[in-house]
Amino acid sequence: MTDLNYYDTFIAVADDCPAPGGVVPVARGGKKTVAVLQYEMLADAPHRLTQEDVLFETWLARQELPHPPSEEERAELRARFFSRSQACLRASPLPKTxxxxxxFDAEGRIALVPRDSAEYAALAAGRPGVKVLKAMRSKRA
Structure with a gap:
């Protein structure tokens, strides 16, 4: 399996992101959206999960499985999930919307940084050793 994680990287919000700061996503129709799932994972555990962890756990949480998978089943599901290409977190609704x-730290673990914070401004301006990428736009330029 190819390593899909980012290392020492900051993904800044998309140029067309409508939120002036970090907005906590809410469930719609009684169901947790991708944004809600990813926010809960990252807000509750900064620098604990990698991009691969977040992508897989988000997908797994949205599956209607008859029972929680065993460790062996999880490993098989994860291998199948990553056997096809996946959109990276640059396409996540968190930085897009x-x-x-x-x-992303040196180990590829992720922390959320609200757009309206001093830390965000410093990271977006460029920090030595940290690559800055933009999230993907929602609309064509």
Whole structure:
């Protein structure tokens, strides 16, 4: 399996992101959206999960499985999930719509950084050793 994680990277919000700061996403129709799932994972555990962890756990949470998978089943599901190409977190609704930057440390673990914070401004301006990328736009330029 190819390593899909980012290292020492900051994903800044998309140029067309409507949120002026970090907005906490809410469930719609009684169901947790991708944004809600990813926000909960990252807000509750900064610098604990990698991009691969977040992508897989988000997908897994949205599956209607009859029972929680065993460790062996999880490993098989994860291998199958990553056997096909996946969109990276630059396409996540968090930096595209909700105003959250994503900071990846040297181990590829992610922390949320709200757009309206001093830390965000410093990271977006450039920090030595940290690559800055923009989230993907929602609309064509």
């Amino acid at each position: 909700y105003g959250w930057g994503l900071l």
